Amino acid sequence: xxxxxxxxxxxxxxxxxxxxxxxxxxxxxxxxxxxxxxxxxxxxxxxxxxxxxxxxxxxxxxxxxxxxxxxxxxxxxxxxxxxxxxxxxxxxxxxxxxxxxxxxxxxxxxxxxxxxxxxxxxxxxxxxxxxxxxxxxxxxxxxxxxxxxxxxxxxxxxxxxxxxxxxxxxxxxxxxxxxxxxxxxxxxxxxxxxxxxxxxxxxxxxxxxxxxxxxxxxxxxxxxxxxxxxxxxxxxxxxxxxxxxxxxxxxxxxxxxxxxxxxxxxxxxxxxxxxxxxxxxxxxxxxxxxxxxxxxxxxxxxxxxxxxxxxxxxxxxxxxxxxxxxxxx
Amino acid sequence: xxxxxxxxxxxxxxxxxxxxxxxxxxxxxxxxxxxxxxxxxxxxxxxxxxxxxxxxxxxxxxxxxxxxxxxxxxxxxxxxxxxxxxxxxxxxxxxxxxxxxxxxxxxxxxxxxxxxxxxxxxxxxxxxxxxxxxxxxxxxxxxxxxxxxxxxxxxxxxxxxxxxxxxxxxxxxxxxxxxxxxxxxxxxxxxxxxxxxxxxxxxxxxxxxxxxxxxxxxxxxxxxxxxxxxxxxxxxxxxxxxxxxxxxxxxxxxxxxxxxxxxxxxxxxxxxxxxxxxxxxxxxxxxxxxxxxxxxxxxxxxxxxxxxxxxxxxxxxxxxxxxxxxxxx
DNA sequence: TATGAATATGAAATCGATTTCAGGTATTTC
DNA sequence: GAAATACCTGAAATCGATTTCATATTCATA
Numbered sequence: 001x002x003x004x005x006x007x008x009x010x011x012x013x014x015x016x017x018x019x020x021x022x023x024x025x026x027x028x029x030x031x032x033x034x035x036x037x038x039x040x041x042x043x044x045x046x047x048x049x050x051x052x053x054x055x056x057x058x059x060x061x062x063x064x065x066x067x068x069x070x071x072x073x074x075x076x077x078x079x080x081x082x083x084x085x086x087x088x089x090x091x092x093x094x095x096x097x098x099x100x101x102x103x104x105x106x107x108x109x110x111x112x113x114x115x116x117x118x119x120x121x122x123x124x125x126x127x128x129x130x131x132x133x134x135x136x137x138x139x140x141x142x143x144x145x146x147x148x149x150x151x152x153x154x155x156x157x158x159x160x161x162x163x164x165x166x167x168x169x170x171x172x173x174x175x176x177x178x179x180x181x182x183x184x185x186x187x188x189x190x191x192x193x194x195x196x197x198x199x200x201x202x203x204x205x206x207x208x209x210x211x212x213x214x215x216x217x218x219x220x221x222x223x224x225x226x227x228x229x230x231x232x233x234x235x236x237x238x239x240x241x242x243x244x245x246x247x248x249x250x251x252x253x254x255x256x257x258x259x260x261x262x263x264x265x266x267x268x269x270x271x272x273x274x275x276x277x278x279x280x281x282x283x284x285x286x287x288x289x290x291x292x293x294x295x296x297x298x299x300x301x302x303x304x305x306x307x308x309x310x311x312x313x314x315x316x317x318x319x320x321x322x323x324x325x326x327x328x329x
Numbered sequence: 330x331x332x333x334x335x336x337x338x339x340x341x342x343x344x345x346x347x348x349x350x351x352x353x354x355x356x357x358x359x360x361x362x363x364x365x366x367x368x369x370x371x372x373x374x375x376x377x378x379x380x381x382x383x384x385x386x387x388x389x390x391x392x393x394x395x396x397x398x399x400x401x402x403x404x405x406x407x408x409x410x411x412x413x414x415x416x417x418x419x420x421x422x423x424x425x426x427x428x429x430x431x432x433x434x435x436x437x438x439x440x441x442x443x444x445x446x447x448x449x450x451x452x453x454x455x456x457x458x459x460x461x462x463x464x465x466x467x468x469x470x471x472x473x474x475x476x477x478x479x480x481x482x483x484x485x486x487x488x489x490x491x492x493x494x495x496x497x498x499x500x501x502x503x504x505x506x507x508x509x510x511x512x513x514x515x516x517x518x519x520x521x522x523x524x525x526x527x528x529x530x531x532x533x534x535x536x537x538x539x540x541x542x543x544x545x546x547x548x549x550x551x552x553x554x555x556x557x558x559x560x561x562x563x564x565x566x567x568x569x570x571x572x573x574x575x576x577x578x579x580x581x582x583x584x585x586x587x588x589x590x591x592x593x594x595x596x597x598x599x600x601x602x603x604x605x606x607x608x609x610x611x612x613x614x615x616x617x618x619x620x621x622x623x624x625x626x627x628x629x630x631x632x633x634x635x636x637x638x639x640x641x642x643x644x645x646x647x648x649x650x651x652x653x654x655x656x657x658x
Numbered sequence: 659t660a661t662g663a664a665t666a667t668g669a670a671a672t673c674g675a676t677t678t679c680a681g682g683t684a685t686t687t688c
Numbered sequence: 689g690a691a692a693t694a695c696c697t698g699a700a701a702t703c704g705a706t707t708t709c710a711t712a713t714t715c716a717t718a
Contacts, residue, residue, distance in 0.1 A: 002704055013668040018706055025707090026665045048443040049381045050704035053673050058378065060421070068410060069619070074403035081397060081424040090443075092389070093422045095410040114377040114419075219606065247606050277548065277576050279608030290398070331674055342698040347676055354677090355695050379674035382703050 001044050010038040021046065061300055062092045062110035064103055064120045071272050072289050076121055076143060079293025087301050089116070098123065104132050111136045117300035119143055119293075124184040139303030139310065143296045145187050151303060151312045153296045157187045160285045160318040161195025161241070164267055167320060168237045169203050172329030173265065176200070177211045177235035179225045179245045189214075192241045192269065211235055222248020223255075230256060236264060236329065243268035243275055243284055250278070250325070261327035271321055281323035288316050330373050339367040350375065390629055391421045391439035393432055393449045400601050401618050405450055405472060408622020416630050418445070427452065433461050440465045446629035448472055448622075453513040468632030468639065472625045474516050480632060480641045482625045486516045489614045489647040490524025490570070493596055496649060497566045498532050501658030502594065505529070506540045506564035508554045508574045518543075521570045521598065540564055551577020552584075559585060565593060565658065572597035572604055572613055579607070579654070590656035600650055610652035621645050 007014045012031050019025040020035045027035075038044070052058045063080055065073040077093065084091045092115060096102035103120070107129070110118055117139040122129075125147050133140055133150070142152040168176050178196050183189040200207045210232035213225035222245035229235060230252070240246035246268030250260050258264050260280055268275070271286035295314055302308035336343040341360050348354040349364045356364075367373070381387045392409055394402040406422065413420045421444055425431035432449070436458070439447055446468040451458075454476050462469055462479070471481040497505050507525050512518040529536045539561035542554035551574035558564065559581070567582075569575035575597030579589050587593050589609055597604070600615035624643055631637035 003706090004704080007668095014705080015668060015707080016666090019667090022706080026667080028666060031667085045437065045441045047382075047704050048441050049378055049387065050673090051706080052378045053376075053382050053675090053704080054706045056673075067407070069400075069403045069407035071398075071400070071403075074398045074400075074406075077403075077422070078396070078398035078424060081422060085424075090421055090423070093406070093410060093420050095407060095414075108374065112374040112377050247603070251606060274576070274603050274607075277580060277607070278603075332676090333674080336698095343675080344677080344698060344700095345696090348697090351676080355697085357696060360697085376674050379703090380676080382674080382705090383676045385703075 001042055003046065006035065006038050006042070006044050009042070010034045057116055058114055059088060060090045060092050060115050061117045061119065061297070061304075062094055062106070062115040064094045064096060064106050064110075064118065064122075066096055066098045066121060066123050068093065068095045072270065072287075073121060075289035076293035076296070079290040079295075080119060080297045082290075083294045083297040083301070087297070089301070100124065100126060100128070104128055107132050107136065107140075111138050117141075117304045119296045119300055122147075123188075124186075139300055141296050141299045141303065143292055145185075146313060149311055151299050151308070151310055151314070153292050153299065153314045153316065155187065155287055155292065156315050156318055157191035158195045160269060160287075161192040161239075162199045163195075163320065164239060164269065164285055165196045165199035166203075167322075168239060168265070168267065168326065169199070169205070171237070171265070171326055173235075173237040174205055175211065175233065175235045175237075176205070176207070177226075177229045177233070177238035178207060178213070179222055179229070179238060179240040179249055180212070180214045181217055181241060181245075182214060188241055196239060208233065217242060217244065219244045219248040219251075222246060223252045225249070226252035227256070237326065238264060238266050240266065240268050243270040243272045243282060246282055246284070246325075247278065250280075250282075261325050265326040267326060275321070276323060278325075280325045283323045283325045284321050286319040286321050288318070292316050330371055332375065335364065335367050335371070335373050338371070339363045386445055387443055388417060389419045389421050389444050390446045390448060390626070390633075391423055391435070391444040393423045393425060393435050393439070393447065395425055395427045395450060395452050397422065397424045401599065401616075402450060404618035405622035405625070408619040408624075409448060409626045411619075412623045412626040412630070416626070418630070429453070429455060429457070433457055436461050436465065436469075440467055446470075446633045448625045448629055451476075452517075453515070468629055470625050470628045470632065472621055474514075475642060478640055480628050480637070480639055480643070482621050482628065482643045482645065484516065484616055484621065485644050485647055486520035487524045489598060489616075490521040490568075491528045492524075492649065493568060493598065493614055494525045494528035495532075496651075497568060497594070497596065497655065498528070498534070500566070500594070500655055502564075502566040503534055504540065504562065504564045504566075505534070505536070506555075506558045506562070506567035507536060507542070508551055508558070508567060508569040508578055509541065509543045510546055510570060510574075511543060517570055525568060537562065546571060546573065548573045548577040548580075551575060552581045554578070555581035556585070566655065567593060567595050569595065569597050572599040572601045572611060575611055575613070575654075576607065579609075579611075590654050594655040596655060604650070605652060607654075609654045612652045612654045613650050615648040615650050617645050617647070 003014045007017045019027050020032045094106040121143045122145045146152050146154050180193045181189045213228045215221035215225050226249035240249050250266050268284040271284045275282040332343045336346045348356050349361045410420050423435040450472045451474045475481050475483050509522045510518045542557045544550035544554050555578035569578050597613040600613045604611040
């Protein structure tokens with residue numbers, strides 16, 4: 001069923017059908033009725049692709065995620081799809097598995113007019129990324145990293161980390177271990193570490209090398225890094241920059257015969273869904289990933305519809321979830 | 330940059346440009362080279378929408394998920410995007426939040442030729458669904474439920490449930506509680522319950538009413554249902570049909586002063602990522618959700634490219650993960 | 659009543675690709 | 689050397705909508 005068929009059935013021209021479907025231009029009441037009746041009768045659904053070609057809008061946005069099977073990513077995507085729905089947009093998902101080449105490929109691919117805007121959930125934003133991004137004509141918003149010149153939704157990683165460290169200090173801890181990630185991920189690798197170090201130094205404590213370990217994002221890394229720290233120093237608390245890392249750390253501790261939090265306290269960041277069901281329930285910073293996704297989506301739509309100016313930096317909030325993985329000394 | 334511009338720059342017709350881009354038809358070597366050079370020079374990317382309009386193929390598939398922020402759904406989507414990538418397809422995601430009207434809306438919407446095929450991750454497949462599905466001309470595959478006439482990827486829920494129950498019996502348990510979900514979800518609500526009941530009856534045990542509780546899918550339901558069971562009976566083991574339910578159950582038990590598994594054993598189904606990091610590590614059935622997603626994607630592509638016949642039923646495997654939430658009596 | 663404005667409608671152009679068709683030239687083949 | 693075949697190319701039609709443009713009709717106002 002094409003618009004031409006509808007026109008024929010209703011005894012009008014395709015132009016008239018288009019006018020009633022889109023509610024613009026003049027159409028006499030009787031013809032409008034005739035058209036609507038035919039549309040109803042045959043359940044006519046206009047071809048979206050043809051519409052897109054003509055309008056140069058696809059009403060689709062692309063979301064580039066490092067790993068969709070991750071709780072963080074899926075929460076972000078949930079937020080994005082939520083606002084996309086009310087805005088009448090579809091979301092195309094590109095899962096890169098952290099491969100930078102893939103990210104760049106998708107950045108290019110998604111932009112051939114097949115998508116009206118892009119949300120990129122970045123871990124690392126390289127010069128190569130920027131080079132490609134600068135060539136694109138469609139709006140991009142970056143989620144999770146601050147990229148100057150681009151609208152970004154960022155988590156207040158520095159403050160969250162500072163405050164978490166401060167919380168530990170307020171609980172009486174002085175030897176605070178730190179499990180972080182590579183600095184290629186600026187937000188998590190650099191900012192969270194800086195928050196920790198700055199806080200320590202503000203309180204005249206020091207994060208000696210033996211207290212700090214850096215690795216990947218997975219649970220197993222948390223496990224290994226914890227053991228590494230234990231081999232060199234004797235912390236009373238450990239701050240892991242993600243909940244998964246914290247889980248790994250707790251298991252390393254348990255494995256070595258320590259009790260958490262009685263012997264050593266552990267905290268994370270992120271507040272994964274199961275954090276409160278862990279044993280012990282994990283004290284962590286609640287991050288609003290779904291809200292970030294919503295904000296990112298709202299930002300792209302604003303950009304697409306030109307109500308916004310590119311380059312805004314939006315910061316999401318965080319909240320300490322005090323549970324039972326920290327002991328007050 | 331349109332094909333026309335490339336043609337002009339290369340001193341040929343658009344038809345020739347199209348021929349070199351798609352590698353079909355005859356093109357003299359010198360012209361081919363000229364065209365390729367121009368393409369390279371201006372980094373020409375053909376408009377995918379125009380291509381789709383002409384070819385009546387979008388090289389996109391839609392995935393309808395009940396809740397993307399769920400670990401199950403995101404693992405499935407990871408599998409889908411993985412094979413989509415190698416097949417050169419994009420994935421459109423539709424998140425319905427378990428709303429049947431939304432599912433039906435998307436089923437219709439995605440099909441206006443804007444998508445070449447659909448994967449529907451269903452919980453409940455109603456007559457309304459079928460009515461709409463029967464009208465669609467593009468292939469659909471159902472994931473997680475068996476729908477006759479449609480290619481479906483199903484988990485062997487009955488066997489998994491039967492074997493889990495049998496495992497508990499083999500560990501010496503006789504009073505086995507059951508936390509299930511509503512029968513509207515046939516796979517989880519009916520099949521998993523049937524597997525449990527049949528196994529019990531095969532071993533001449535009975536699942537009295539006091540041992541069985543039915544509710545929603547969330548952790549909190551597991552918590553409440555466990556308390557409900559405890560109020561009426563005295564199981565030595567509890568079989569929850571999902572890991573989340575099991576987590577809720579464990580916490581209810583802990584809350585009432587029971588030890589798991591010393592006093593009461595608990596098992597789940599699904600094997601969420603954190604199952605092995607729970608306390609105690611949860612004994613559960615490992616389900617291959619990512620693989621299911623891959624199989625579903627392979628099935629749609631087969632259907633799209635007409636190498637397959639609609640209606641196949643593919644069953645995925647499962648595997649008992651024996652951890653430490655069950656005590657041998 | 660004349661005339662400018664508002665209303666109404668369809669033919670045709672358009673979006674950016676692909677593909678058919680028709681008309682070439684070069685190369686085989688007998 | 690003629691006929692058959694292969695190779696090459698571009699003009700124009702096509703996909704299915706929207707939109708401009710031209711034209712016709714109705715309405716309002718002086």
